[in-house]
Amino acid sequence: MALDERRAAAPGTDSGSGVGTPDGMPADSPHPRMGFFTDTSVCIGCKACEVACKEWNAVPEDGLNFTAMSFDNSGGLGADTWRHVAFIEQRASVGVQESGVGRPDGAAAPVDLGMPSFDKPGDAAGADERGEFRWLMSSDVCKHCTHAACLDVCPTGALFRTEFGTVVVQEDICNGCGYCVPACPYGVIDKREDDGRVWKCTLCYDRLGEGLEPACAKACPTDSIQFGELDELRARADERVRHLHEAGIDSARLYGRDPDDGVGGDGAFFLLLDEPEVYGLPPDPVVTTRDLPSMWRHAGAAAAVLLAGITATFLGRRR
């Protein structure tokens, strides 16, 4: 989709920052908009992205616990977790996770590494004994929304839109008011308690400036996390989901891909194999500032009612 079309797609809510345009790009950026496409159908849950992110960005340790519900040990995104791998266990056919599904036409065949082989566990048993089971794994991250509520509500201008179209906190300006935390419809940005300021994924702003890809995408061994120009990623994702549908995996769907959704499309979007809420994502997020003009009108009317009402109390007979 052409840049100009997206520019006209929805009214911008970045106006307060003074640099935003409706497509989530600063007006005079020399760069294309960059983002992530996280293809959860090839995620193996290795958590290399979590580790690489922590290492590169020097994010503090925030507990070495397991949730006791799954292999998830970081729980969710927060001030000290900028990549979070979700683990979901389901009674569903394992067939959809066979390797090689959805490979593009003409792609090279899988390479035989010559490893010692053996039957998969349960191959010898009957289907009844084996049961059906699948694991959904997904590496969650800040969505770098086109219409970012955190950026809109930030009263200090600490949150800003970079030349890559990403949303970043300036740690030397943030005064820890905490407004962005409940504003985010995805539960991404959070306050670091001992530090007082808010933190989140920067899409490795420092690495991007040097022409490097973000640490998580660099570390991902299966290319579940793909980094690139958003337009190209969207085309690649459309192709991938078409291949999966052709292979009979009807549950594959893109999340955050649509520039007409409630946040104007995500800079970091996903291919999911189940409903978004199963992964802890909101099914239909809307940037809260979409309703702000109406909120101001209602507040203005209420203020007028208060002024008129109290004025009226002085009218009439003096008692």
Place this chain on the structure above:
Amino acid sequence: MSTSDVTREGIRGAHPGREALTGAVSTLDGHRRDHPSRRRVRRGEPEFRSYYDKPVLNQIVWEPRDIAGYLFLGGLAGASSVLAAGADLTDRPDLARPLKYTALGAITGSVAALVNDLGRPARFVNMLRVLKWTSPMSVGSWILAAYGPLAGAAAVSQATGILPGLGRTAAVGAAALGPAVAAYTAPLICDTAVPAWHEGYREMPFVFVGSAAAAAGGMGMATAPVEQAAPARRAAVLGSVLETAALWRMEHRMGMVAKPYREGRSGGLMRAAKILTVAGAAGALLGGRNRAVSAVAGAALLAGSACTRFGVFSAGVASAADPKYTVVPQRQRLEERKTDAAISAAKAAASSPSPGPEEPSDS
């Protein structure tokens, strides 16, 4: 082995012997109790899916004492300034005086609470670094920056008798900004993804200004002699009626998201607020000319206003902590959109004489 799995109802399909205990029974007992086995589908509860019942949103980091306290104090200050200016202009000095002091005291407390709640209090001046209309907190900071000195000048001039003309002008200025101080806090909390706040954005400003008028009226009743406090009594009654009506409408329009306003700690606070506010308004109506009744009713109105603000705050916290309030309305919205799309597609197909040969898109 592989036929068993761990669900939120506990372990399913386990082989016999799976429950065999090793180690001390007491420790295992504790471990089992920690296991997330409950599935929260009670009668009348909507079915929804979630990630291990974890909230979708991150939790509100504001201290209830600071921010709910600010919602109360800011409203009290703003409405007090309006009442005080009216009392000034209609020659009711004994009503104007305490209300001017109230406005200064409340706005000072407000700013202290706001600065105290910052993660980096020393950086509070960064609030005036920009003016952003998309951020009610930014707009509010500027409103407070203008209102605070005016309320302060009005009170200081009143107390010291210095520059009485300027003091009166400042009081009128504070009265002009007072309604903004009382009303902007509604967009402040509603401009978030918190379901119980955002979904109430149409009525919340009216709840807040009603609550503010009731509090300021209550303060006037408690502090001014009854012969001069008639406007305060009327403001208290008007405010209580507005607040109660706006809350009723809000709860009925919000659907399932209104639940935190009726249940739990937040529900208790809202009920307490209603009882105190209605009782205070009744006292103002029936016994307002009695000094003792007036004082007690005034205190009840102040307490009711505080309970409203703490109740609204705590309802927001409860709604953000439960994925149900995020997922169910959004899922409903999606389903409705899907149904609408199907209906309009069916209508289009029915109205067109011959179905087109083009392929359906594969989005």
